[in-house]
Amino acid sequence: MRAFVEGVGLLGPGLQGWEAARRVLTGEEPFRSASTIIAASELLPPAERRRTPVPVKLALAVAQEAFQNAGRDAAGTATVFTSSSGEGETLHQMCETLASAEREVSPTRFHNSVHNAAAGYWSIATRSREASTSLCAYDASFSAGLIESMTQVVSSRKPVALIAYDQPYPEPLHSARPLLASFGAAFILTPEATGRTSASFELEFLTGEEEPARMSDSALEDLRLGIPAARALALLEALARKAQGDVVLEFLTETRLRVTVSPC
Amino acid sequence: MLPLVISRFSVVNSLGAGSESMLRALREKRSGLAPCGFETARIDTYLGTVPGLDDFRVRSDLQDYDCRNNRLAQLCLEQDGFAQGIAEARDRYGAGRIGLYLGTSTSGLHTTELAYRRRDPETGALPADYRYAETQNAYSLGEFVRRYLGLTGPGFVVSSACSSSAKVLGSAARMISAGICDAAVVGGVDSLCLMTLYGFHSLGLTSPGPCRPYDVDRDGISIGEGGGFALIERATRVEPGAILLLGVGESSDAYHMSTPHPQGLGARMAMQQALHSAGLEPPDIDYFFLHGTATESNDASEDKAVLEVFGPRTPCSSTKGATGHLLGAAGITEAIVSILAIEHGLMPGSANTRSVDPALKSNYLLENRQANVTRALTNSFGFGGSNCSLVLGAAG
Numbered sequence: 001m002r003a004f005v006e007g008v009g010l011l012g013p014g015l016q017g018w019e020a021a022r023r024v025l026t027g028e029e030p031f032r033s034a035s036t037i038i039a040a041s042e043l044l045p046p047a048e049r050r051r052t053p054v055p056v057k058l059a060l061a062v063a064q065e066a067f068q069n070a071g072r073d074a075a076g077t078a079t080v081f082t083s084s085s086g087e088g089e090t091l092h093q094m095c096e097t098l099a100s101a102e103r104e105v106s107p108t109r110f111h112n113s114v115h116n117a118a119a120g121y122w123s124i125a126t127r128s129r130e131a132s133t134s135l136c137a138y139d140a141s142f143s144a145g146l147i148e149s150m151t152q153v154v155s156s157r158k159p160v161a162l163i164a165y166d167q168p169y170p171e172p173l174h175s176a177r178p179l180l181a182s183f184g185a186a187f188i189l190t191p192e193a194t195g196r197t198s199a200s201f202e203l204e205f206l207t208g209e210e211e212p213a214r215m216s217d218s219a220l221e222d223l224r225l226g227i228p229a230a231r232a233l234a235l236l237e238a239l240a241r242k243a244q245g246d247v248v249l250e251f252l253t254e255t256r257l258r259v260t261v262s263p264c
Numbered sequence: 265m266l267p268l269v270i271s272r273f274s275v276v277n278s279l280g281a282g283s284e285s286m287l288r289a290l291r292e293k294r295s296g297l298a299p300c301g302f303e304t305a306r307i308d309t310y311l312g313t314v315p316g317l318d319d320f321r322v323r324s325d326l327q328d329y330d331c332r333n334n335r336l337a338q339l340c341l342e343q344d345g346f347a348q349g350i351a352e353a354r355d356r357y358g359a360g361r362i363g364l365y366l367g368t369s370t371s372g373l374h375t376t377e378l379a380y381r382r383r384d385p386e387t388g389a390l391p392a393d394y395r396y397a398e399t400q401n402a403y404s405l406g407e408f409v410r411r412y413l414g415l416t417g418p419g420f421v422v423s424s425a426c427s428s429s430a431k432v433l434g435s436a437a438r439m440i441s442a443g444i445c446d447a448a449v450v451g452g453v454d455s456l457c458l459m460t461l462y463g464f465h466s467l468g469l470t471s472p473g474p475c476r477p478y479d480v481d482r483d484g485i486s487i488g489e490g491g492g493f494a495l496i497e498r499a500t501r502v503e504p505g506a507i508l509l510l511g512v513g514e515s516s517d518a519y520h521m522s523t524p525h526p527q528g529l530g531a532r533m534a535m536q537q538a539l540h541s542a543g544l545e546p547p548d549i550d551y552f553f554l555h556g557t558a559t560e561s562n563d564a565s566e567d568k569a570v571l572e573v574f575g576p577r578t579p580c581s582s583t584k585g586a587t588g589h590l591l592g593a594a595g596i597t598e599a600i601v602s603i604l605a606i607e608h609g610l611m612p613g614s615a616n617t618r619s620v621d622p623a624l625k626s627n628y629l630l631e632n633r634q635a636n637v638t639r640a641l642t643n644s645f646g647f648g649g650s651n652c653s654l655v656l657g658a659a660g
Contacts, residue, residue: 001442086402086423091376098458099380110463111522111647114369115402115423120648123516129530131514132650133431136402137420144420151438155265172389173376176396205418205444207360252407254360254416 001204003153004197004264007070009062009163009186010236011036012223017065025233025240031217036182043125051108052121053090055083055167058184059118060125063163066186070196072159074126077188078152079119079161082135082145084228085179086115088169118165141166142185142231143251146259149189150203159190166229180226185236193264199239202260206248210256213238213247235259265437265541267508268496270656272353274346275600276336277490277587278312282343287604293632295586295615297474297486302456303374309470312488312588313456314339322408329408331372331399332455332489337409340453340491350413353447353495363445364419365435366406367428367452369592369646371421372399374457405453409493417445423592425646426555427514428452429492430595430654434512436496451493454592460487467522469559475589477556477582477614478563478628480621485557488588492596499659506659507603510639511542517649524562528569530651531555531643535573538641538653546574549655550635551611553598553642554626556582557589566643567624574626581629585616595644595652602640602656609636 008018014033015021023029040049041060052060059081067074090113097105114120116134123132131152137144142164149162165184169177190197213234215221224233234247238261249257274282278296279289289296297310320335341347353362379394398404406421418439422428429452436448464470464487471484496509515537517530524531539546552574555566570580583601590597605611611633620628639657 001444082420084401084403091373094459094463095376095380098377098462099383103458103462105459105462105466107463107466107468107522110459110466113459113463114425114647116425116646116648116650117521119424119516119650120521123518123649124520127518129516129518129533131434132424132516133422133435133514134424134648134650135420136423137406138397138401138403140420141403147418147439147444148420148435151435151442151444154442155438172383173396176390176394177401207416252410252416252419255418 001150001154002200002202003150003189004193005187005199005201006190006194006196007066007188008239009065011058011062012183012230013181018069022240025237031219033219038182041125053087053112055087055165056118056121058167058182059163059165060122062184062186063122063161066161066188070188072188075128077159077161078130079122079132079163080145080149081119082141082164083166084136084138084141085166085169087113087117088167088173092170092173139228140251141228143249143257147257153189153191157191159188162187162189164229164232166227180223183227183230185229185232197264199264200262204258206256206258207254209254210248212250265511266441267499267510268437268440269499269502270494270496270507270509272346272349272495273600273603274340274344275492275597276314276340276343277590277597278314278488279587281339283604287608289586290610290612293613293615295474297588305458305461307461307465308472310474310486312486314489323412326408326411328395329398329404331375333372333405333453334408336455336489336491337405337453338412340493341412346493347413349495350449354414357446359414359416361417361446362415363417363436363439363448364406364410364415365432365448365450366409367422367432367592367595368402368405369423369425369428369454370457370460371402372404373459375399377458424650425648426591426594427644427646427650427652428592430644430652431514433509433654434514437509437512440498447495447497449493449495452593452596453491454590455489474616475558475584476617477558477584478620478624479617480619482558482563484559486588488590490587490590490593490597492593492600502659504659507606508657508659510657511538511655513537513541513653515651519649522647524565524645526565528565530649531566531569531645532572534651534653538655542655549578549639549641550637551605551640552578552580553602554580554582555643555645556584558584563624567626570626576625577627579611579627579629581612581614583612585614598642599654599656602642605637605640606658609634611635
């Protein structure tokens with residue numbers, strides 16, 4: 001199963017945008033961790049912009065960067081959103097309210113609580129009426145998104161954007177599910193090579209426990225293991241290095257994905 | 265798309281456990297809706313509750329996954345010989361060749377709601393017995409069912425609100441067509457929790473009585489809980505009468521987070537794409553199941569969309585008056601209702617609806633009709649403007 005990578009978006013601690021982060025991933029510059037800076041999307045009207053929760057802002061920011069790098073119109077592109085954590089802050093606020101005597105929940109918070117909130121806001125922001133799905137597979141959420149988006153590209157023969165994102169929960173949920181930092185990555189995948197193509201992915205589903213690809217930098221490896229969306233880092237590193245090679249990604253128990261990355 | 269065979273299915277909701285109970289209730293035009301008595305919820309509304317979940321116990325080796333949603337999942341897997349059917353499929357294909365694609369909107373969220381009432385008064389910490397991964401996370405349902413059925417293939421959970429368990433059929437079809445798996449278990453489970461009850465109430469969308477889709481006096485939804493599973497396989501040998509998944513259509517509204525597009529634009533696109541992927545025209549559909557939630561705006565916009573696609577003659581109805589809105593389990597449940605309609609030649613009339621809104625122009629059935637149904641279409645629409653339509657049919 002093959003797709004071409006046309007554009008990439010990236011936001012993580014010390015990885016502020018794909019262009020800047022590339023030099024870190026190739027080792028040309030040292031990795032220096034810093035808080036992830038997440039700006040509200042100017043694609044949304046001001047009223048919506050204020051109401052969007054942080055995970056939505058994160059997803060929209062990396063998606064927008066990937067489309068800019070691809071030079072592609074978002075309105076005509078299907079999307080696959082994948083996140084382990086979804087809308088943590090909103091979940092926390094709702095659960096606090098529901099545990100109180102009044103239980104007066106906010107209607108805006110309620111519609112912001114759905115796992116596909118980012119997909120909904122993205123569709124409103126870009127006026128895209130194309131298909132969109134929102135996935136979760138706990139720590140394997142990135143691999144789930146990759147396999148879903150690749151099969152979509154192959155079956156529809158149309159471009160698909162994959163957007164993976166995770167935002168740490170506030171306490172007390174953070175202690176139950178600690179995530180290291182905010183992290184988002186987006187890939188525009190196309191069925192054929194275009195003028196903007198940087199590489200191709202050939203994907204294979206494997207059963208067994210083959211060793212997954214790790215980051216050579218230990219701080220980046222901590223990130224990769226500490227945030228489900230950051231499991232994308234091994235693929236991002238291969239793209240940044242522009243070298244042919246296989247990247248094995250963890251998927252569900254006893255399953256792996258092997259991605260053969262070939263620079264174009 | 266290549267047609268796929270739906271060879272097994274199981275269903276549970278307030279109408280009963282198993283497809284026999286569901287069929288009997290539809291034939292009797294019975295509704296499972298009753299005044300809200302869920303936990304500590306104090307809302308003037310009706311609910312479609314599955315009895316017995318409070319005392320239900322999940323399989324002992326899966327105790328860590330115990331929560332209302334996974335109890336409902338197991339209850340559903342135990343119906344209609346479904347788990348046994350999957351064991352046979354596992355022998356046939358191998359556990360690693362069967363994919364698992366499930367939908368839910370709130371997973372085991374009720375466990376988190378209860379844990380927030382037991383926070384440490386000093387530190388605010390959640391109780392030590394709270395299990396996030398096995399209950400709250402959207403994938404909890406996926407891992408529970410994967411372990412229960414002993415499957416090791418590819419899989420994930422789709423959580424796109426009320427379209428979730430319709431969209432999983434699209435994912436499964438693509439995975440099978442790409443050769444990632446030979447067969448797939450698809451389905452969805454959503455269980456009652458305070459967040460959806462108080463949330464829909466805060467939006468002014470819950471009816472104080474049993475919901476009445478397409479009624480001139482409709483005044484909101486009734487929330488229900490339920491689950492459904494199906495096994496879909498590559499159509500190598502198709503017997504006449506076999507149930508096929510013929511088409512899937514997916515779209516987005518690009519309009520509002522919780523209100524459908526007033527002209528039903530996204531809904532129309534989903535239906536047209538489902539027909540296109542099935543290689544069918546609107547007159548090929550004998551009957552369709554509306555999303556039909558019974559809110560003022562949903563039924564009005566859906567009516568506009570279906571009129572554009574089908575015109576005013578094709579008979580249709582919504583089963584929400586019988587089951588309530590099953591949210592993330594609505595798509596698979598209504599796909600199973602479509603299968604029952606095809607297998608038994610039953611076009612179910614709408615429970616609880618008394619008088620169809622004259623402003624709505626579709627051929628909405630209030631009474632059951634016994635008629636040949638070869639192909640049916642079913643709609644599922646959700647928050648975030650997420651739309652999915654499915655076309656199912658009998659092999660000729």
